Amino acid sequence: MPELPEVETVVRTIAPHLTGRSIVSARFTSRFVTPGNRSALAARLAGRRVQSVSRRGKFIILDLDQGTLAVHLGMTGKLLVGGIGGEVAGEHTHAIFTLDDGLILYDDPRQFGKIEWSPGPPKRVARLGPEPLEI
Numbered sequence: 567m568p569e570l571p572e573v574e575t576v577v578r579t580i581a582p583h584l585t586g587r588s589i590v591s592a593r594f595t596s597r598f599v600t601p602g603n604r605s606a607l608a609a610r611l612a613g614r615r616v617q618s619v620s621r622r623g624k625f626i627i628l629d630l631d632q633g634t635l636a637v638h639l640g641m642t643g644k645l646l647v648g649g650i651g652g653e654v655a656g657e658h659t660h661a662i663f664t665l666d667d668g669l670i671l672y673d674d675p676r677q678f679g680k681i682e683w684s685p686g687p688p689k690r691v692a693r694l695g696p697e698p699l700e701i
Contacts, residue, residue, distance in 0.1 A: 568639050573624045576645055580670065581619040583647050584628065588615045588666040596660035598677040599643075607683055611635070611663070623694045636688040640678030646671040 568576070592611045594604040614630040621627065626645065628635040637645065646653035648662075648669030655662055661672035661681055672681060682688060 568624065568643075570621075570624055573626065573639065574621050576639070577619055577621045577626055580626075580645050580647060583668060584616045584619050584665070584670060586616065587668075588613065589630075589663055590666055591664045593662045593664075594660065594681070596674075596677050599660045599672065599674060599679055600681050607681075610683060622691050622697070625688070625691050625694075627688075627691065633683055633685050634688055636680075636682050636684070636691055637672065638680045638690075640674060640676065640680065642676045643672065643674035643679030646673055 589611045590613075592608040594600040594608060597604070600607060610633070611630075614632055617629045617631060619626065619628055624638060626637040626639070628637070637643075639645070648654060648671045653669075653671055653673075655671055656673060658675040659671050659673050660677065663670040663672075672679070682690075
């Protein structure tokens with residue numbers, strides 16, 4: 567399982583590629599990673615702008631102009647920057663976020679991670695204790 571410093575590294579890597587970008591479309595293929603109605607989630611995310619990318623515990627938080635997307639990498643999940651010169655979707659890619667400039671791919675061979683949308687702060691994240699002062 568990625569530890570907190572690895573999750574922070576992911577946030578710092580993807581934040582410049584996501585912040586200020588619009589999600590043109592999203593596609594989800596795993597009922598384990600994105601439980602519930604995946605097509606409704608994709609429709610909810612289409613057209614949303616990413617305001618910020620942060621970390622809370624081991625969750626990657628994408629604050630959108632409407633709602634919040636929480637990503638937990640589970641044991642083997644990865645968020646990859648795709649598109650020209652970047653990563654391409656593979657057999658373990660379970661989410662593809664097409665942005666107005668590029669792609670973000672969620673890759674997870676074991677499908678233990680989760681991607682969840684909520685109208686406000688995610689409940690699972692709100693229950694976490696205090697953050698450490700330094701990483």
